[in-house]
Amino acid sequence: MAPPERITVLGAGSWGTTFAKVLADAGNDVVLWARRAEVAAAINETRRNSAYLPDIRLPSTLRATDDAAEAVHGAGAVVLAVPSQTLRENLAGWQPLLPPEATLVSLAKGVELSTLKRMSEVIGEVADVPMAHVAVVSGPNLAKEIAAEQPTATVVACPDHDRAVALQHACSTPYFRPYTNTDLVGIEIAGACKNVIALACGMAAGLGFGHNTMSSLITRGLAETTRLGVALGADPMTFAGLAGLGDLVATAMSPLSRNRTFGERLGRGETMAQAQEAAHGQVSEGVKSCSSIRQLAARHGVEMPITDVVHRVCHEGLAPAPAAAELLGRERKPE
Numbered sequence: 001m002a003p004p005e006r007i008t009v010l011g012a013g014s015w016g017t018t019f020a021k022v023l024a025d026a027g028n029d030v031v032l033w034a035r036r037a038e039v040a041a042a043i044n045e046t047r048r049n050s051a052y053l054p055d056i057r058l059p060s061t062l063r064a065t066d067d068a069a070e071a072v073h074g075a076g077a078v079v080l081a082v083p084s085q086t087l088r089e090n091l092a093g094w095q096p097l098l099p100p101e102a103t104l105v106s107l108a109k110g111v112e113l114s115t116l117k118r119m120s121e122v123i124g125e126v127a128d129v130p131m132a133h134v135a136v137v138s139g140p141n142l143a144k145e146i147a148a149e150q151p152t153a154t155v156v157a158c159p160d161h162d163r164a165v166a167l168q169h170a171c172s173t174p175y176f177r178p179y180t181n182t183d184l185v186g187i188e189i190a191g192a193c194k195n196v197i198a199l200a201c202g203m204a205a206g207l208g209f210g211h212n213t214m215s216s217l218i219t220r221g222l223a224e225t226t227r228l229g230v231a232l233g234a235d236p237m238t239f240a241g242l243a244g245l246g247d248l249v250a251t252a253m254s255p256l257s258r259n260r261t262f263g264e265r266l267g268r269g270e271t272m273a274q275a276q277e278a279a280h281g282q283v284s285e286g287v288k289s290c291s292s293i294r295q296l297a298a299r300h301g302v303e304m305p306i307t308d309v310v311h312r313v314c315h316e317g318l319a320p321a322p323a324a325a326e327l328l329g330r331e332r333k334p335e
């Protein structure tokens, strides 16, 4: 039998640590890179990442290090599990270390502020690899539920179908079921936009609104996300799938979502600073991506009214209540 494949995960936050556990449970030889040496040492000694997943025992086949060169050496796949807005800078530092044939896998859900690029575009550019080497994993994947081994499906997207299938095999476990897709654009636009719609749903919850409001925001949020994706060349069917509707529903409805929780705090009247502080350094990607997605939509002449008001609440001082009234007061039109 062939020895297990070496897979490296760069970033030991909630999702990086959880995805490393999935890969180890699937039978791979997994190395997890943490920024802080004490986090790597604690994972190796106690089998726990207490800052992010205190209740989860990590498998013994998962090894942690704070040495990126050691982490990526000989890896068949390198998984990038850092926030969207720092990925470019992080990857530039790792680029000289990367094995040339490795599949580079993005877990991040966002659009870069300075360039309006999707994460796979940033990876292709900074790592200087063909897009066929770049893959994305995205779906209704709240880290804490997966770490607890609750059944979940996801999508592994790569322009090279064979690489997508190889990665699908590498991350299949009895509790984690990946499907393949080749529509990188659709999968990434869906993943970035659902964080913004989840912020809107959180704001609605904070204002005291119920399920009709949530459902209306989810449905119209999916409509504006699909419009943007199609304008960028995505397959509209992608938005009806796990990484589209699936992830949107999970994120917009779950109290485990950092984006939804952030929005809820704003809806209850907290300031941006208070909501940021309560997040304890964990990333709520939609807070920044609402601005880059709004600009991307403007560049392509796409109307995204929910994204627009989320941007104005987060960055221009609009209060959530008048934002909701503004959405309801828009010009009437056919569905």
Ligand SMILES: NC(=O)C1=CN([C@@H]2O[C@H](COP(=O)(O)OP(=O)(O)OC[C@H]3O[C@@H](n4cnc5c(N)ncnc54)[C@H](O)[C@@H]3O)[C@@H](O)[C@H]2O)C=CC1
Binding pocket: 011, 012, 013, 014, 015, 016, 017, 035, 052, 081, 082, 083, 084, 086, 090, 107, 108, 109, 110, 141, 142, 143, 144, 281, 282, 283, 285
């Ligand atoms: N947590 C979740 O349930 C899921 C998260 N994601 C996405 O995965 C990405 C990562 O998210 P999480 O792991 O949850 O975030 P997190 O906030 O829990 O962890 C981020 C990790 O990146 C590291 N990091 C932060 N800033 C950095 C910098 N400047 N340089 C290097 N490392 C830095 C942190 O030390 C930490 O290890 C995000 O784009 C998120 O949207 C996707 C699916 C599920």
Ligand SMILES: O=C(CO)COP(=O)(O)O
Binding pocket: 109, 139, 140, 141, 142, 143, 195, 198, 247, 250, 251, 256, 257, 258, 259, 260, 283, 284, 285
């Ligand atoms: O992407 C996620 C679930 O699929 C996680 O969402 P949050 O970043 O809002 O926690």
